[in-house]
Amino acid sequence: MKFITHNNLLAWLGKLKEERTLIAPQDVGKGHIHYRPVSDMDAITFDYTRPDMSAKEFLFPQTERLMRIEKRGDEVTLHDYFLEEKQVIFGLRPCDAHGFLAFDALFLEQDPPDAYYARRREMTTLVGLSCPEMWENCFCGSVGGGPDDPSHVDVLLTALGDGYAVQVTTPKGEALLASANVQEKPDLALPEIPQNDPIPILPTGEWPALFDNQYWARLGERCLSCKLCTYVCPACRCFDLRDEEVLSGAGLVIHDRMRVWDACTAPNYRTIAGGHNSRAVKGQRIRNRYYCKFYYYPEDFGPLGCVGCGRCIEACPVNIDIAEMLVAVSDMSQGQEVSA
Amino acid sequence: MTEHNHKHHSMRPYLGRLAGIKELGTDIRLFQIELADEAGKEAFADYKPGQFGFVSAFGEGEAPFGITSIPAQSDLLEFAIHRHPHGKTTQGLHNLSVGDPIGVRGPLGNSFPMEDIKGKDIIVLGGGIGGAPLRPVIKTVMENRDDYGTMTILWAARNPGLLIFTDEYDEWRDAPRTELHLTVDNKPPDWDEGDEGLITALLEKVNPGPENAITITCGPPIMIHFVALTLKKLGFTLDQMLVTLEGRMHCGIGKCGRCNLGDIFVCTDGPVFYHSDVAELLESFL
Ligand SMILES: Cc1cc2nc3c(=O)[nH]c(=O)nc-3n(C[C@H](O)[C@H](O)[C@H](O)COP(=O)(O)OP(=O)(O)OC[C@H]3O[C@@H](n4cnc5c(N)ncnc54)[C@H](O)[C@@H]3O)c2cc1C
Ligand code: SF4
Ligand code: SF4
Ligand code: FES
Numbered sequence: 001m002k003f004i005t006h007n008n009l010l011a012w013l014g015k016l017k018e019e020r021t022l023i024a025p026q027d028v029g030k031g032h033i034h035y036r037p038v039s040d041m042d043a044i045t046f047d048y049t050r051p052d053m054s055a056k057e058f059l060f061p062q063t064e065r066l067m068r069i070e071k072r073g074d075e076v077t078l079h080d081y082f083l084e085e086k087q088v089i090f091g092l093r094p095c096d097a098h099g100f101l102a103f104d105a106l107f108l109e110q111d112p113p114d115a116y117y118a119r120r121r122e123m124t125t126l127v128g129l130s131c132p133e134m135w136e137n138c139f140c141g142s143v144g145g146g147p148d149d150p151s152h153v154d155v156l157l158t159a160l161g162d163g164y165a166v167q168v169t170t171p172k173g174e175a176l177l178a179s180a181n182v183q184e185k186p187d188l189a190l191p192e193i194p195q196n197d198p199i200p201i202l203p204t205g206e207w208p209a210l211f212d213n214q215y216w217a218r219l220g221e222r223c224l225s226c227k228l229c230t231y232v233c234p235a236c237r238c239f240d241l242r243d244e245e246v247l248s249g250a251g252l253v254i255h256d257r258m259r260v261w262d263a264c265t266a267p268n269y270r271t272i273a274g275g276h277n278s279r280a281v282k283g284q285r286i287r288n289r290y291y292c293k294f295y296y297y298p299e300d301f302g303p304l305g306c307v308g309c310g311r312c313i314e315a316c317p318v319n320i321d322i323a324e325m326l327v328a329v330s331d332m333s334q335g336q337e338v339s340a
Numbered sequence: 341m342t343e344h345n346h347k348h349h350s351m352r353p354y355l356g357r358l359a360g361i362k363e364l365g366t367d368i369r370l371f372q373i374e375l376a377d378e379a380g381k382e383a384f385a386d387y388k389p390g391q392f393g394f395v396s397a398f399g400e401g402e403a404p405f406g407i408t409s410i411p412a413q414s415d416l417l418e419f420a421i422h423r424h425p426h427g428k429t430t431q432g433l434h435n436l437s438v439g440d441p442i443g444v445r446g447p448l449g450n451s452f453p454m455e456d457i458k459g460k461d462i463i464v465l466g467g468g469i470g471g472a473p474l475r476p477v478i479k480t481v482m483e484n485r486d487d488y489g490t491m492t493i494l495w496a497a498r499n500p501g502l503l504i505f506t507d508e509y510d511e512w513r514d515a516p517r518t519e520l521h522l523t524v525d526n527k528p529p530d531w532d533e534g535d536e537g538l539i540t541a542l543l544e545k546v547n548p549g550p551e552n553a554i555t556i557t558c559g560p561p562i563m564i565h566f567v568a569l570t571l572k573k574l575g576f577t578l579d580q581m582l583v584t585l586e587g588r589m590h591c592g593i594g595k596c597g598r599c600n601l602g603d604i605f606v607c608t609d610g611p612v613f614y615h616s617d618v619a620e621l622l623e624s625f626l
Contacts, residue, residue, distance in 0.1 A: 067352065071441070114351065239591075
């Protein structure tokens with residue numbers, strides 16, 4: 001097993017920062033931790049639970065400039081904005097890395113691939129940091145992940161004594177690690193990380209039978225359609241497109257075509273041009289969000305659309321709780337009456 | 341971040357020019373597009389009836405529209421576009437003039453099974469702008485008239501100003517074994533080309549026989565629903581009914597999530613469906 005001391009890790013991160021964008025957890029004030037590009041090495045925090053927001057914004061930005069539309073007279077030219085600089089995300093929690101599996105399945109593997117995402121993915125290396133424990137609301141272990149799951153990062157560090165055990169899982173990680181001062185410690189053992197009690201996950205095939213259950217309408221009554229649950233989610237991927245003016249001068253007008261996060265819990269998500277909305281009721285939209293995660297996404301693309309980070313539980317202003325929902329649907333599928 | 345390259349990819353429109361504009365009705369125009377480069381021309385060399393494209397009014401946005409031409413008859417790509425009172429893209433498109441640059445992505449989605457329905461009597465039911473993607477069906481049948489049975493076109497709109505392709509009606513009527521029936525919700529005193537009332541009433545009146553027939557319906561969800569009920573009354577089964585479904589769409593390629601109905605995506609699994617398959621969907625389109 002490889003090992004790196006804390007000081008050598010800092011030195012390595014410092015080197016990485018010179019040659020690419022280094023993104024790492026930082027305290028942005030009032031105890032809020034976010035993944036942010038690093039300008040000051042001292043700002044990186046190593047003592048954090050799960051950042052408020054996932055890291056998806058670095059592969060799928062909240063507002064992403066896709067292409068520049070240049071109009072000169074009546075000539076238009078398009079220029080794609082593709083990520084130019086390499087980036088490394090350090091301190092990525094395993095659940096957030098797991099979220100990229102859902103993105104890869106849709107944006108890389110499902111034809112046609114998304115050129116912008118593909119470029120970002122290629123330019124990004126993921127250095128994970130195991131969670132020392134599972135916090136309240138975490139259920140990664142129930143959805144195929146774990147607090148020390150190395151599967152979806154290029155390198156995983158796990159805190160151990162005065163440094164970190166190092167697991168390298170990909171050639172990309174191998175290459176990145178070449179500039180680090182790591183030691184071989186053959187008898188190093190990874191720590192056992194205590195797990196939260198598992199939450200039952202209803203098998204994909206059993207969801208359709210519960211679609212018309214009144215549970216969804218009752219659950220929806222509380223929802224404010226505020227969309228927070230989708231924005232904090234490392235696996236939600238709905239998007240909208242729009243053109244915005246950047247510059248307007250004599251003979252030259254420039255617009256950018258932007259891709260922005262969208263949310264299926266929004267009231268008019270399904271309103272079509274004639275005004276018809278087949279998901280006008282809040283319960284239908286909540287149901288869509290959960291079915292997307294546990295039925296549609298795995299049916300259509302493979303992975304689940306939830307990695308068990310628990311963020312949507314903490315974000316929801318009216319305490320709509322995905323873990324409670326998962327317990328409820330399992331109970332319902334066994335014929336039990338459940339209140340929402 | 342700067343420009344990187346100019347290779348084509350799925351989110352990047354092909355460039356073209358607006359070669360012609362025709363008024364089709366109140367706030368409805370036909371847009372005739374000439375694609376500029378080889379890649380675009382190649383992509384649109386062999387599109388099928390029922391497919392759609394995303395049309396860009398550069399600087400305003402892009403939106404999905406059914407292709408209303410057929411490649412056998414036109415080198416220009418045609419779309420019939422209704423200007424939405426608050427719609428950014430459709431307003432932007434309606435503000436364009438002949439010669440202006442325009443962008444298109446596609447062709448997208450599946451198509452009407454024109455091969456499978458050969459030999460059958462075809463009943464075409466179009467409501468308002470929903471008639472746009474049906475024009476390629478009508479044109480294909482007329483181009484290959486011997487391959488199909490009778491063609492009965494039922495064309496409806498809220499008022500005569502919203503009936504599209506009026507200047508082609510004579511041609512449709514004159515085609516062999518082809519009938520055209522018109523109806524509007526509100527009939528003005530000076531209009532006598534058809535009935536007053538809903539398309540379902542017209543359908544009961546025309547009363548087409550279900551034997552060896554197939555219906556193709558395109559219009560708002562509520563129309564699709566009630567037309568299907570009427571067709572059932574007339575003896576048609578759900579697997580004799582083809583429909584197109586709509587959904588808000590932001591990508592057309594199964595990525596943005598907008599158009600899902602349960603586990604299917606209208607943009608990639610549709611927009612054309614047999615009603616029997618629609619009835620099986622987990623989530624209702626209504
Ligand atoms: C497969 C397919 C084929 C189509 N074919 C055609 C065709 O051939 N011809 C045609 O004219 N149309 C067609 N449409 C419809 C067309 O795509 C829409 O009219 C178009 O997307 C409107 O775009 P817009 O940017 O102008 O309007 P948007 O700016 O997107 O708004 C359209 C309307 O939607 C409503 N709306 C949008 N957002 C909100 C909100 N947040 N709150 C409340 N209301 C809202 C408003 O009423 C608004 O006026 C088709 C649609 C699909 C999916
Ligand atoms: S727990 Fe909520 S926020 Fe986290 S991955 Fe699952 S659905 Fe998304
Ligand atoms: S965070 Fe809660 S209230 Fe807001 S949209 Fe999601 S479920 Fe509804
Ligand atoms: S339009 Fe984006 S998924 Fe169908």
